[in-house]
Amino acid sequence: MEHNQTFTSIKNHIAVHLSQIIEETEAMRDSLGEKEYCLLCELAHIRDHFNEIQSSASFFYLKAYIEKFTSEYIEIAKAIQNLAEKRHGALIVVERGDSVDNHIQGGIPLNATISNRLIESIFFPGNPLHDGAILVKGDYIISAANVLPLTNQDFGAEKVGTRHRAGIGLTEITDALVLIISEETGKMSFALGGTLYPIISTGSTLQ
Structure with missing residues (x-):
């Protein structure tokens, strides 16, 4: 309902x-x-x-x-909305058809079941794992603090931060979807196919 x-x-x-x-x-x-x-x-x-x-x-x-690639998309949606409200920056890679392993610098292994609380705790300011991206494969968070390749796109006068450049960069070379939360504005967006798309919250979680 x-x-x-x-x-x-x-x-x-x-x-x-x-x-x-x-x-x-x-x-x-x-x-x-x-x-x-x-x-x-x-x-x-x-x-x-x-x-x-x-x-x-x-x-x-x-x-x-993303629902075809993880059954825990609701937990991810809850997490990004809560992170956005608190203005906690975040970078979440959802692997889809292409393996991303050869395109990222591996972080800290977690192999934990996805939950919104775990995602939020990872990106809590001061947490040693909050810099970098978490990698989601299926229903698991495989690792945290991963480093993604930055895009070489020229955005002109538009200010595009490192998180956004990283998200765009990975999606230029794989079919991954990367969710991004700006710590400056709290705005949510996702990168897919080398393009950044803003997300608007309608006041309810993605179900």
Whole structure:
């Protein structure tokens, strides 16, 4: 039941912003040529709506990307939301079809069953394992404090931190999905196929 409510909420969130885009676009068309009309202002509003849609869609599809590879995706989702609320930086590699072993510098072996509390404790500030990434294979956290390859992408003036560069870098050379929490902003995102996608929280855990 919670599963259906969560994804219905996300769909409704997307639908609302699509409706607002349609309304504002029609208003823009009807107001073109008016002396006091600010086209650039309206375009900025529409861009904000598109950003919201992208974020919501990213959260919606995250489950689809990882549930085939770990049955503990709910525990992972709970962990990233709790970490984001506390602004505890985190980097979580979910291995999918490709082995990542040859592309990371191995950290500390754990071989522990996935739980949200364990993930949160690993990334608690001051924990010796909180720097680097945890590696998830199936239903287990294989290791922590792993070092990932950094992307060589040029982001121009956009500020992209080391965690995000590491997440993007690994997904450029494998099909892994990497979850990233910014310790500066608490924002959640995931990297897949060399691209970074923001995740918006709808106030409930991913079920």
